[in-house]
Amino acid sequence: MEIVKTVDELREILKRYKNNSIGFVPTMGALHDGHISLIKRSHDENDIVVVSIFVNPTQFLAGEDLDKYPRRDEVDKKICELAKVDILFMPNIDDMYTGNDEVKVVAPAVRGYVLEGFIRPGHFDGVLRVVCKLFNIVKPTNAYFGKKDAQQLVLIQQMVKDLFMDINVVPCELIRDNDGLALSSRNVYLTQEQRTQALAIPKSLKSAAKKIGMGELDVSVLKALMSETMSGLNVEYIAFVDREFNEINKIEVKNSIILVAARVGNTRLIDNIWI
Ligand code: AMP
Helix, strand or coil: CEEECCHHHHHHHHHHHCCCCEEEEEECCCCCHHHHHHHHHHHHHCCEEEEEECCCHHHCCCCCCCCCCCCCHHHHHHHHHHCCCCEEECCCHHHHCCCCCCCCCCCCCCCCCCCHHHHCCCHHHHHHHHHHHHHHHHCCCEEEEEHHHHHHHHHHHHHHHHCCCCCEEEEECCCECCCCCECCHHHHHCCHHHHHHHCHHHHHHHHHHHHHHCCCCEHHHHHHHHHHHCCCCEEEEEEEEECCCCECCECCCCCEEEEEEEEECCEEEEEEEEC
């Protein structure tokens, strides 16, 4: 595995792979089995795999956890090596952001500013900006993103379409821990007690899916059930959207997503289920 720190060096190395398919997995590090599942899929479907680890400052709002976001560089290097990553790209902030007066990418006015974008205004501008830069550096054939960050995935798919980027965005399944909690780098912030409380999130999603399986498609009924299951948590939103992220009142099977964001202590968790 080659560990690359600068954009120039990466571009030089990638010249060797002009005739190969390149699978790309962008991450912010503190790697877990969710990330590893993306890397594995990328490995199966491409000649080489590039993983990036970059805690992107422009997607954090003032007062968010940028400074304390978990950084595990040495462990992450080992994980990538074991997962047979070919190139691990770990750039510095100055290398990714070259000046104060940059051209930026702006998230769509509606879908970029609802749900996550409403609670974290500007977050998706930062996400799309860094992903656009990374795509232009790596020029991947296929890029792998988790359904865990459903809104991010949909917005990246839209950026690729709208800006005519020649990249195939591959949605990957959400990976959970044995107890059902969606894997997230932020789970390390949770105390044991908070973790137990947080299990109400996947439980509520599961109970809604079960009800849907029994024929209940009315969103208000499902929402009430989920609110009750999560009554002990500080829920930011329970949302029902179609796969294009338009709000829905009735579940349409194979075209719906149920999303939850909740705070447990100071930790913000998101989870979802694709119906
Ligand atoms: P992050 O490091 O949190 O920015 O995530 C990097 C990539 O891993 C994104 O595409 C995420 O959607 C994906 N990811 C994070 N957690 C999970 C998970 N539990 N299951 C599947 N993919 C995930």
